Amino acid sequence: MATSKKSTAKKSASRKAISKESAARKSASKKTASKTAAKKSTSKKSTRTYDPSVGERVGEEMDKMKAGTLRSGGGSGKKVTNPKQAIAIALSEKRREGARVPPNPNE
Numbered sequence: 001m002a003t004s005k006k007s008t009a010k011k012s013a014s015r016k017a018i019s020k021e022s023a024a025r026k027s028a029s030k031k032t033a034s035k036t037a038a039k040k041s042t043s044k045k046s047t048r049t050y051d052p053s054v055g056e057r058v059g060e061e062m063d064k065m066k067a068g069t070l071r072s073g074g075g076s077g078k079k080v081t082n083p084k085q086a087i088a089i090a091l092s093e094k095r096r097e098g099a100r101v102p103p104n105p106n107e
Contacts (some may be wrong), residue, residue, distance in 0.1 A: 051099040054091065061090040 064070035065086040071077050072085070080086055095101050 048100070050101055051094065051101065054094045054099055054101055055092055058087055058090040061086045 003031060061070060062083065065080050065083065070086055070089070071079040072080055073089070080089065091101055092104070094103070
């Protein structure tokens with residue numbers, strides 16, 4: 001009976017040691033994570049990629065699409081039903097006007 005008490009005491013002591021080690025690791029990883037997050041946020045200033053007027057144009061084109069009056073300009077003149085297509089039309093029109101819009105990745 002004395003041996004079983006000793007073995008349970010050893011097990012509980014080892015469990016406590018393991019839990020202390022894991023807690024120390026967790027706190028250390030949290031500290032390094034917060035430091036890297038702080039560095040990332042301060043290192044880059046935010047700049048707009050799109051001109052503010054582009055958002056307005058996209059909204060107008062979406063309204064036209066929902067009303068059923070937006071047509072594609074690729075020669076077919078079919079009605080536009082896909083929202084992504086309406087956004088693409090608005091962006092291409094703003095590019096032609098000279099607004100600040102990233103270049104088309106497909107061209």
